[in-house]
Every structure is written in C-alpha cells, then in structure tokens.
Amino acid sequence: MQLFYNPNLDETSSLFYFDSEESKHIVRVLRKKVNDEVLITNGNGLMLSAKIMDNNPKKCEVEITGVKKVHQKNHWLHMIVAPTKMNDRFEWFLEKATEIGVNEITPVLCERSERKTIKLDRYKKVIQSAMKQSFQAYLPKLNDLANFSDIIETPTEGGLFIAHCEDSEKFELKRRVIPDKPITILIGPEGDFSTREIKAAKEKGYLPVSMGRNRLRTETAAIVACTTVAMINNG
Numbered sequence: 001m002q003l004f005y006n007p008n009l010d011e012t013s014s015l016f017y018f019d020s021e022e023s024k025h026i027v028r029v030l031r032k033k034v035n036d037e038v039l040i041t042n043g044n045g046l047m048l049s050a051k052i053m054d055n056n057p058k059k060c061e062v063e064i065t066g067v068k069k070v071h072q073k074n075h076w077l078h079m080i081v082a083p084t085k086m087n088d089r090f091e092w093f094l095e096k097a098t099e100i101g102v103n104e105i106t107p108v109l110c111e112r113s114e115r116k117t118i119k120l121d122r123y124k125k126v127i128q129s130a131m132k133q134s135f136q137a138y139l140p141k142l143n144d145l146a147n148f149s150d151i152i153e154t155p156t157e158g159g160l161f162i163a164h165c166e167d168s169e170k171f172e173l174k175r176r177v178i179p180d181k182p183i184t185i186l187i188g189p190e191g192d193f194s195t196r197e198i199k200a201a202k203e204k205g206y207l208p209v210s211m212g213r214n215r216l217r218t219e220t221a222a223i224v225a226c227t228t229v230a231m232i233n234n235g
Helices: 020-029 087-100 120-133 148-153 195-203 218-234
Strands: 003-005 015-017 037-041 046-054 061-069 077-081 104-109 159-163 183-187 207-210
Touching (some): 003 120, 087 120, 087 218, 104 148, 159 218
Parallel strands (some): 077 104, 077 183, 159 183
Antiparallel strands (some): 037 046
C-alpha cells in the first residue's frame, strides 16, 4: 500500500478529496478503484486509513475509516549541514536522512560555502517523498538557509557537536551521543569549516567530533552522523 501526505487532516476528518495531481496518480497510475484502501499521513504523527468512494481522476474522494497515532521517538536529531556545490548531492542527503529518521534539518551558510542559495520548495518535496516512501508519520522540519554565526548563537538543548577535518583533538561521535536526548550536529561545506568557525562553535559549547579516520564528503559525513544517532537510539 502506498502512503500519501496531507497536512490538513486530523482526528476529526471524515471525507477527503485528493488534489488533481494525486487523484490522477491514484486512478491512472495505481489503478485504484472504488472501495480500494489507501493510507494517508498528516506528517504530524497521524496515520489515517481510507476507502475510495469516488475514483475520479481529477478529484478522488475517500472516506476516513481509521486513525492511528504514532508516537514520536524520545530523541530529537537536528542536522545543520552546508549545502553542497552539486545540488543533487544535498538532495540525496535530504532523502536518505529522512529515511533514516532525522527530525530537523537546517541548511547553513559558512565562510567556505560554494552554494549560497537553496531551493527550499524543491527540498520540501524531496523530504515529503522520502517520508512517504519510508512509511513515516512525521515529516522532518526543514528550515530556511541560515548563517553560521546565527546558528551558534541560537540557544539549543542537548548534545552539541561539530564535525570538522582539522588536525586537532576530536572525539568519536558514537562515544558521545546519549540515547533519548536532543542532538545537534554541524556538518561543514566541501572546504570544511574555517578555523575561526570551529573556534567560535567550541566557545558556544559544540564538541568537536569525528565519524572515523577517512575524510568524508559533506553529504556522506551527514549520513554517517544520522546513522550513528539512529543506531544508538534504536539499538
């Protein structure tokens, strides 16, 4: 069964009409018929089962037949990642991080960033698609592009980490993550964080960490970080 997304549904919803694009997909592509079942999430913890009442390819009508509340996990992972020069690599990160279970993503503009603009609407679509593909009830929060200096000045709870490539003392991320606690991880651009940025982050309480001995691309490091946190919290 395929999962669909609509943020306007809640526990009181009874009848619902898909828009023309999704109606066409349901009827023409998936070939769903009257009385067939579909599953919908509102991206905020609800999974709603529904039955097709009218398989109109322009306005497919469904009746909500059941509502299930999925509880959020105890930990909260906020990934703050510099967008990569090649946009498809950052979109790959967004997709895979969503599948793994990230809660919040903030693209960050750093001193050495090569990409200084983002396509927020496009990124949101990538995340929505990944949420549906991986059958999740929560849509990760995607923030707009933020400056590094503003990020580290923002009060944040839980573990604060910055991953960088400079030859200085660092700790293994997997040995510093505490299960069931909020976690914020900073991942820099292809040229790494500047020495000044690393120093500023450390002064604000960010602990320098490593994901292993190998030097990783931005998007690879971000995925390793997501996986590490997921394994510690799901183990």
